[in-house]
Ligand code: MET
């Protein structure tokens with residue numbers, strides 16, 4: 062039916078590339094535009110420069126036909142919604158960019174779309190809203206203009222777009238849709254828009270289009286598999302179109318593989334780092350784009366193993382080309398920028414540009430390899446493990462690996478050293494004397510430019526330790542005073558000493574290295590520098606105690622000690638792969654446990670151990686989920702169970718679809734759990750599991766991702782909604798997440814409104830008991 066591919070697929074490719082800029086140029090441009098410090102023209106120019114730089118760099122490294130449309134001002138799923146015209150009426154603005162930012166960030170009048178994690182990564186995408194009436198209409202300006210921009214530079218590119226099935230599976234039903242509606246019901250209409258897109262790209266002379274379908278590596282039911290067949294039969298049947306490359310990543314295609322194999326698409330991408338070769342022979346006759354260089358870690362590829370996998374694919378399926386396992390969006394740009402790393406560690410590393418070179422080198426090796434030279438790699442094993450010399454760079458200076466038999470079984474909290482929840486709450490109530498609906502925050506307060514400048518000056522040697530310490534202490538004093546003035550019940554020190562909740566701990570633990578420029582996009586303009594966990598973990602000395610103790614010395618109210626949990630520290634680092642992940646997590650749990658002990662010994666009676674990444678590491682397919690949750694919960698319990706009954710343990714999960722793992726959250730056995738709720742319109746409260754949640758819960762009532770300040774009435778409404786499913790004595794009042802990205806002006810107004818909303822919602826307290834609780838507070 063289709064025209065023959067106009068050009069062969071390139072022998073080496075990548076599925077995508079970072080776009081925030083090697084020095085975060087896009088971040089700066091976006092924030093300048095949002096703050097009114099730059100014009101739209103300036104923002105567009107930065108985008109164009111970054112694209113040009115990327116294409117030149119990729120071709121310079123040896124890629125022919127680099128991808129295009131991998132650039133994004135905010136998020137590629139959001140771009141796809143704009144491409145298809147799936148824009149809620151409330152977000153429509155004068156320019157594409159302003160519409161995009163309204164969808165992502167909201168406006169004074171309109172709440173933004175939901176944001177959630179991209180599969181099992183720490184990248185967050187914007188969740189499209191699709192309803193029965195969404196009027197799809199192709200708006201192909203962005204991919205078309207990128208093709209033209211590259212062509213003006215003399216380059217042919219392969220536009221990358223999220224595929225129709227993944228787009229609809231990631232979308233949520235628009236508010237007001239009938240209960241029976243799911244976005245996948247709109248497949249036929251969406252496909253019409255994709256057909257027009259393919260026609261438009263064909264008219265531009267585009268040879269290949271990449272349709273990303275990572276959702277195909279999850280457990281799909283009959284309806285979803287049928288959607289895959291329908292979609293690619295229909296798009297494949299189009300008379301005048303580019304050749305189609307359907308890219309899967311983050312795991313194996315499983316049952317979706319034979320389905321795709323039966324459609325007329327010309328190329329299929331398989332992730333051979335996380336997935337395996339099962340069923341690959343079904344792809345004979347197509348180009349197999351073999352992801353053998355990991356896009357998810359920073360280790361050099363094992364060439365031998367990668368080549369063996371490539372040859373095995375060639376033998377079974379015929380035509381194979383070399384690729385990364387997924388987009389390089391998830392790794393930093395260039396190792397060359399890291400001059401401060403230990404040379405022995407550095408030799409084992411590859412960032413995006415080094416991975417591009419690996420792909421190019423492997424393609425050359427494959428080209429010169431005789432057919433049938435190497436035996437096929439066995440199925441169901443990791444096709445490409447990391448480099449062979451993966452011994453720890455730092456020799457362990459103690460017996461590091463946690464013996465799992467020390468850890469308590471999940472079902473028996475008593476053995477963990479803490480009494481059952483009921484006993485603990487009584488002890489804590491007497492000790493802390495909190496009012497019902499206590500108001501607290503998630504930990505961080507605004508990271509001001511001044512603080513960041515002080516940290517930079519310290520790093521550059523322009524500010525001495527003592528002066529920096531004074532700066533941080535002054536900030537803590539201000540944050541404590543502000544919270545007292547606003548009337549919060551459980552205070553925090555504000556985390557001014559932390560650049561990032563994971564990096565800070567990595568900098569103070571042995572076994573980690575940190576980078577200078579290794580930024581990875583987390584969402585929108587936000588980036589993190591994931592530390593590199595390369596050796597055995599140990600804690601040379603207490604990390605947080607002095608800051609929390611200082612904050613405590615300034616107030617009579619309880620101050621919450623803030624720690625990052627073991628799963629999150631590991632999830633947001635690049636982790637050694639010579640040990641099972643579980644063992645690495647337990648090494649970190651040992652360090653957190655020691656910190657909990659030291660905080661408690663310093664008199665801190667509320668300790669929060671954040672695990673926002675608990676859900677993130679959940680295996681994408683059901684098969685591995687139970688086992689993962691068992692050990693992840695066990696590690697958390699190990700980290701926190703050194704605390705006595707009087708010490709209140711909090712945890713925080715934020716943007717993590719907590720509803721899907723509430724049983725595990727309960728098993729964490731924390732006394733109080735805070736979760737994101739405001740941003741997603743209190744969706745969580747509708748979950749039946751929340752009703753039965755037996756411990757303290759703080760569903761966020763302030764969406765901290767939006768510059769909007771909620772009124773007391775708005776916060777009060779969310780609180781009332783929570784009170785309909787949870788008793789007042791177990792409900793906490795808090796924002797969705799930390800406040801570090803907001804301004805003091807916003808935070809002060811918002812927290813004042815939260816306190817006001819809590820006061821209005823509290824049952825009236827008789828004067829005598831108020832006096833008693835005040836007395837208890839003073840006894841602390
Ligand atoms: C991503 S969760 C953030 C938790 C951390 N304690 C903060 O307040 O910033």
Ligand SMILES: [Zn+2]
Pocket residue numbers: 503673713714715716797798799
């Ligand atoms: Zn959070």
